[in-house]
Amino acid sequence: MSVFVESSDILPLVDLEIAFAVGGLQDPAGQEGLAQLTGHLMHRGPRGISRQRFEDELAALGARLSVEVSMRSTRFRATVLRRNLEPLLALVARVIWRPAFRAGDFAKLRRQAGAALTARLDDDQTLGALRFRRALFGGHPYGRTLSGSRASLDRIDLEKIRRFYRRNIGRSEFVVGIAGDVTETDAQALVASYFPNPGVCRRPDSKLPATRARRGRHVIIVDKPERTQTQLFIGTLGTTTRDAKLFPLIVSNTAFGGTFSGPLMQQVRGVRGWSYGAYSRLLHSTRRDAWYMWTAPSAEYSADCAALQLDLMERWIDGGIKRAELTFAQRYLINSHCFDRDTPSKRLEAMLDVELLGVPRRYVEEHDRLVSDVTREEANAATAARISHRDLAIVVVATAADVEGAFARLPGVKSLEIVPFDRV
């Protein structure tokens, strides 16, 4: 168990986080959704107290408890009025180490998870994002969905949840973070008192294979009726967290599509008014994660917008960024960094990422220097080395009949596939 404290008496509030390095990547193949169901079932309360009573007690303390399960972590987060911190700690400890796992709750939760999959069909942006990751990563675990599918949820039963819990959470190492109106000494004493179990099992080792990009440019149209506007994702592999080229890539991507003033936003929105938003994002993880551009153009010029983005991307990768763009991106990243740490909970989150996700500590402590040290040559070399404009997944949520021909004519397209929106 590691404990991090970030004291601040500005508000009579305390944020608490208990985090485990386990998430959707630990789902067995065919049982996608298991980690998320486990976290959410724990959230239904501990043994010896009804779900209803548990929720009433939490609310009466002026507390909120949530569970966030990602592909790499499970985080129990609570916020509480300072005066009620101790009873909250007692309650949260019971939730985590004595979960009830009632059969009735599980049955309801699984039906709810299934209903959420249906409701997701209303959200075009989410449909596009899910399909984009699948198109980019194929059968690699990075291409999985956290929530699973109807079929994978059907394969999960209560015993599998219990087993997953025992193996990955019940006796595992964990990280505790406390931020807000509590001193370091008090926080350490409270944690020692309420969380005496230090966790004995080491974190799961995922042993993930490397991610590989599919050769060529591949278009996938997620076909949905009556779309006047489209969701467009264009991207390829990005990089890893520990890549020496990470900061040069962050600076280069910021210059290209990370700000309102960058060429991507200016050309798509400023000059043409084609999309409300236009951004590029660089994700990083233990294996190469995604780099992608997102826009939401009207169906009538969605393919034109895609062609423009491809052209801008090629110019960015082949031509590199200019010195003025580099300086601008560096100033933006350094000056705006204060908003990554302007509240105790944000400062805490950065520390937990170091501990939990293997983010090098110097990325947090020496952020400004790492950004300002990047040269134009390094930024451009990193972009050319890591981002490919030849191997691309191009995913568009649209009414296929309206856009199919135009997308098939995009330069260099090797294949085009149409997927019904309810089979994403």
Add this chain to the structure above:
Amino acid sequence: MKNAGRVPALDQAAADAQAPPLMVAPEKVVERLNRGVSKRNARWTFVGEQPFGDALALRRFRLGNGLTVLTLIDRAAPTVSYHTWFRVGSRHERPGKTGLAHLFEHLMINETRARPLGEFDRVMEREGAEANAATWTDWTYYYENAPRAALPVLVELEADRMANLVLRAPQVTSEKEVVANERKMRVDDDVEGKALELLYATAFRRHPYRWPTIGWMTDIRGFTVRDCREFYRRHYAPANATLVIAGDFDERRALILVQKHYGKLPRKEPPVSMARPKEPAQRAERVTQLRAPTPTEKLLIGYRAPAFCDPDTPALVVANEVLFGGRSSRMHRLFCIDKEIALSVRGSIAPFVDPGLFEMWLFVREGKRRQDALSLLDSELSKLGTRGPTRLELDKAVHQLELSFLHGLETAGGKAEQIGFYETVARDGAAVFDRLAAYREVGAGDVKRVVQKYLNPSRRTRIEIIPDRS
């Protein structure tokens, strides 16, 4: 000024470090700042000071041209939040020109007489500032959250665009297209957005709340440069705005900067507030069906609700918390867990200057009937109106509201937003704390009374969303 590099970026942190701690009374500060200032528009008046919670103080100043400035020093983080609230929203538009107030959110980042297109954002981003804006029925606000050293730049650029915006055809055409795309994303292709628009269009017959803030598509397509110039002249002026500066800054230096950049703007009388259109009383339920490409049925219901400043509103907010506030609320338990008839439910009360709607959403599950969901809702509302909430429910509601309130004040930006909202809607930037006190005063009898008074089926509008499987 045409070059972003020439915008003065004074290092305020360094200047502050050299300056002695300032304990001068605000009256004295104002007196000194007014020495030698002959132009009436640039002369300061100190209006007063109010406590803002236990530790902070909200000060109110006014420039001779009518600009109100509220300051809140809070040194929790080395940041500053700069808000400009204008008392103009979609209610100030007219039929055929809906969406103009919102279009200005977009136009305001364009060129000014002093700065070319794109420079506003370039300068803001270079300084590390997050700049954005929001528009609703009663107001529009522009904000920057920035490192404290950027304050001089924020003051200069905001003052510039308040008076010197250049409105030409290419920018207006381009931004109209962006807004049309935004509308497609948020309304036309979004079932919730479309239903919400239909709810207000059905519930209101006279009041401007009947049209959407983003505007009707035909109106957006039809805006002319002349429309935009006229709207700007009418509504964008110091006397129609409130500046809120919150965070880690030197108040005296901020007042000097504001005086320098805003003091040269002429005084224009704010537009005469339009007569409040009286909405005819609703005597029967209104029901409209919306067929949409969506997998499940949904119900959106709007009950007539009081204005934000109405004395009944705190009790109704507590009722909403009892009904819809989180996992232990009545409706969540009943609909989502016990009966499993809905995937999710939510409720909210529109915080409008005039009476608006108490909106309730029921996201019905596949295979369940919306009629059954409605019966369940009616039955539960009736129970609350008859028996009232329990003591535990009241305590939970107030605790949760307090938690939300405190969270809202965590950052300088959160504080500035609350102050700007309360100043614009309730005419008192510090009233946010009165609202919290009002929640604590609400009793079970109050909740019963407002539920009976407002959550009456004959005074509601219902949008039934039905999956279109054609």
